[in-house]
Amino acid sequence: MGSAVTELDITRQLEQMAKAGLGGVHVIPIYGVKGAEKQAIPFLSARWLAVFAHTIREANRLGMGVDLSTGTGWPFGGPNVTPEMGAQQWKQEGSTLVGVPTRQRVKRAAPGGEGLVVDPFDRQPLLRYLARFDSALARLPQRPRALYNDSYEVYGANWTARFPEQFRQRRGYDLLTRLRDFTDTTNVPGATAVRRDYHETVADLLRDEFTAVWTDWARQRGYQTRNQAHGSPGNLLDLYALADIPETESFGSSRFPIPGLRVDENYEVDRFGTPHPLAMKFASSAAHLLGKPLVSSETTTWLADHFKVSLSQIKPQIDELFTAGINHIFYHGTTYSPPGHDWPGQLFYASTNYGPSSHNWPFLPLLNQYVTRCQTRLQGSRPDNDLLVYFPIHELWARRSPSAGGVHLLEVHHVDRWLLPMPFGKFCDSLRVAGYSFDYVSDALLDSLTVGPGGLLKMPGGTYKVLTVPPANFLPERTRQRLAQLAAQGAQIVYNANLTTLGTLPIRREGWAAQGLSFIRKRVGAATTRYFVANLGNQFREGWVRLSANGQVMRYDPLTDQTTYPVRQSTASTAAVWLRLPPGQSCFLTLTATTTVGNKVVANPQAGTAAFTLSQPWRVQFGHGVPALRSTHTLPNLVSWTNLADSAGYFWGQVRYSATFDLPQGWQPGQAQRLNLGDVREVAEVRLNGRPIGTAWCLPYELTLPAELLKAKGNQLEIDVTNLSANYMRLRDGQKPDWKIFQDINIVDIRYRPFDATRWQPVPSGLLGPVTVGTR
Incomplete structure (x- = not known):
């Protein structure tokens, strides 16, 4: 905030992050703090460069990476953007079109970064804007890893001074001679074609005059690029394809039907939309086709309101990203906060907070371990997809757009407005589910694309067996010719395909996906198939899963870091495994040709002890937290601790639940049992007979009771539960509302209203159960 930082505190915070398991940071200078104006450091000043150089040096010492936005806030712009360099929109004056400034300024700009947004359709203004970075970043002794372009939010921009000339060169005619068609609102004959040509020219300019120029500029200076192409009027695939690291975004909650998963009731879906894997696949498809090793995501932006986001909400969103092909997670986010700043510290206006002041911080290493284990395996493999689906963007360009400036903005938030209604979107969604x-x-x-032996379609990143073209009324002649050429070379191309058609083709299908299991299939070397499977639904719990690959099957659980060999059946070409994967869980399944370790074979995979419920009284003791409470209670039934006393409705901290249980008659010690905690708000650290057995932080809140710790009678179970900070903020915001001292937008709630936690009801907290023990 305001770039008001010190070297000493940068080191302290980077060391905190490294200890928590974070692999790197991305620096985005933003607006400052009221009353701290004198501490602000102007962007790219000598002092700013000195502390940034210190950041890179210390991150390198700690084994961390550093990326930097090419500007402050977003989008590109700043004090060196003159009015003639700024974004423009067209205006009709008589029989011609002229450009007028949009006057848009950089959003959430930092001191020294304020100014107009640069024209995204002309390389000359962009190069003049980037010249500022040439003179500044060249002085750095060590460079950041990558430069970053945030999501396209250049509102209303649809023109540039050279647009008529560029249109004539690219489309072969003068747009001004078709002005009546261009401005038509009644869809007269010819207007649709002009509209498509106009949109295609806009897309070409964004690709060739902005994205390609910025990418080349960065690479020539030794930087990689991370680009969020979404939200733009371009073809997202072509824009993502130019970046070294294509980046998508997960904004809001996906509303998974996982039992026990909570969503913020105040999040306005109609206003902000929800994440969708089909939107995420634009970034991953570009990476897969071109063999880019990393594809990233801005993750869990506005997942829930401030002080209300739990780790159990975060994990399914990350799992969805993984199954969509993302393998490089960037958390959104954490704000630099000086050590003397009272809780909750300095906060960005948009949730989620991953910083040290968050209630999740003590347990963030657990999430980071999980993500690291997953990303290690996802980055160490390549995609194994059989099918290419042509994206007919001209279908969009033929329609009028309700967006500002009349151009189609392909955003990741409201895919229901552009992607899902298209025949392309409907077809791809049916593929995903099937x-x-x-x-x-x-x-x-x-x-x-090139065509190899057997008609395989080859790209730098892999091979495909079939290319499908969904129903499309507007297929460019050049594309028709290219598809015909590929078909003549032996490629299998299917027009207007449906699921029945695909069932007759030599492409693999994982039928178990119809039970609500999401997955990505990948290859390791030539002979190993690797699946990441996540149960983000509520249809499947356990059963036989027949994979399209064959071989010995190994299951890896990234949550526990445990490898097992599941029960397996096989045919000549496929393998079936008995998979237990309750809603919320995920795992890797790896199939190899090796026979060094055989899969277990048992007569009845469902055999095991039926679970029993711990129905005895629980002793509940408040521990460390705020405001301080020292009361102890005995509960015949598990309820939210906010019901135990008025003051408990404001408590944020840890409460210990204790109970004693015997194994049922006929059960013998010597067999591990599964402990299911039921509804936990929010994290549970568990001990059995005085020994820690683990921390449950995500759905379905299960841990293993080790056989060596279980006794026939008198088992002592202790569960320390930590809740969200939302309840304490209800008190804090009423007592000391002066923590909201940030400039620009200050701090707002999930509906972008001034933040006021005093209106909240107490958030349920503690162990709500039911708590069960058993192997089934």
Whole structure:
């Protein structure tokens, strides 16, 4: 905030982050703090560069990476953008079109970064803007890893001074001679074609005059690029394809039907939309096709209101990203906060807070361990998709757009407004649900395809067996010719395909996806198939899963870091495993040709002890937290601790639950049992007979009771539960509302209203159960 930082505190915070398991940071200078204006450091000043150089040096010492936005806030712009360099929109004056300034300024700019947004359709203004970074960043002794372009939010921009000339060169005619068609609102004959040509020119300019220029500029200076292409009027596949690290975004909650998963009731879906894997696949498809090793995501932006986000809400959103092909998670986010700043410290206006002041911080290493284990395996493998699906963007361009400036903005938030209603979107969603693995391909990327033996479609990142073209009324002639050329070379191309058609083709289908299991299939070397499988639904719990691959099957649980060999059946070409994966759980399944360790074979995979419920009284003792409470209670039934006393409705901290239980008659010690804690608000640290057995922080809140710790009678179970900070903020915000001292937008709630936690009801907290023990 305001770049008001010190070297000493940068070191302290980086060391905190490294200890928590974070692999790197991305620096985004933003607006400052009221009353701290004198501490602000102007962006790219000598002092700013000195503390940034210290950041890189210390991160390198700690084994961490550093990325930097090419500007402050977003989008690109700043004090060196003159009015003639700024974004423009067209205006009709008589029989011609002229450009007028949008006057948009950089959003959430930091001191020294304020100014107009740069024209995104002309390289000359962009290069003049980037010249500021040439002179500044060249003085750094060590460089950041990558430069970053945030999501396209250049509102209303639809023109540039050279647009008529560029249109004439690219489309072969003068737009001004078709002005009546261009401005038509009644869809007269010819207007649709002009509208498509106009949109295609806008997309070409964004690709060639902005994204490609910025990418080349960065690479020539030794930087990689991370680019969020979404929200733009371009073809997302072509824009993502230019970046070293394509980046998507997960904004809001996906509303998974996982039992026990909570969503913020105040989040306005109609206003902000929800994440969707089909939107995420634009970034991952570009990476898969071109063999880019990393594809990233801005993750869990506005997942819930401030002080209300739990780790159990975060994990399913990350699992969805993993199954969509993302393998490089960036948390959104954490705000630099000086050590002397009272709780809750300095906060960004948009939740989620991953910083040290968050209630999740003590347990963040557990999430980071999980993500690290997953990303290690996802980054160490390549996609194994059989199907390419052509993205017919001209279908969109033929329609009028309700967006500002009249151009189609392909955002990740409201895919229900543009992607899902398209025949392309409906077809791809049916593929996803039916268990087909696929990537998208654009008109331009078709040129990179070659046809190999057996008609395989080859790209730098992998091979595909079939290319499908969904129903499309507007297929460019050049694309028709390219598809015909590929078909003549032996490629299998299917027009207007449906699931029945695909069932007759030599492409693999994972039928178990129809039971609500999400997955990505990948390859390791030539002979190993690797699946990441996440149960983000409520249909499947356990059963036989027949995989399209064969071989010895190994299961890896990234939550526990445990490897097992599940029960397996096989045919000549496929393997079936008995998979227990309750809603909320995830795992890797790896199939290899090795026979060094055989899979277990048992007569009845469902055999085991039926679970019993711990129905005895619980002793509940308040521990450390705020405001201080020292009361002890005995509960015949588990309820939220907010019901125990008025003051408990404001408590944020840890409460210990204790109970004693015997194994049922006929059960013998010597067999591990599964402990299911039921509803936990929010994290539970568990001990059995005085020994720690683990921390349950995500759904379905299960841990293993080790056989060596279980006794026939008198088992002592202790569960320390930590809740959200929301209840304490209800008190804190009433007592000391002066913590909200941030400039610009200050701090707002999830509906973008001034933040006021005093209106909240107490959030349920503690162990709500039921608590069960058993192997089934």
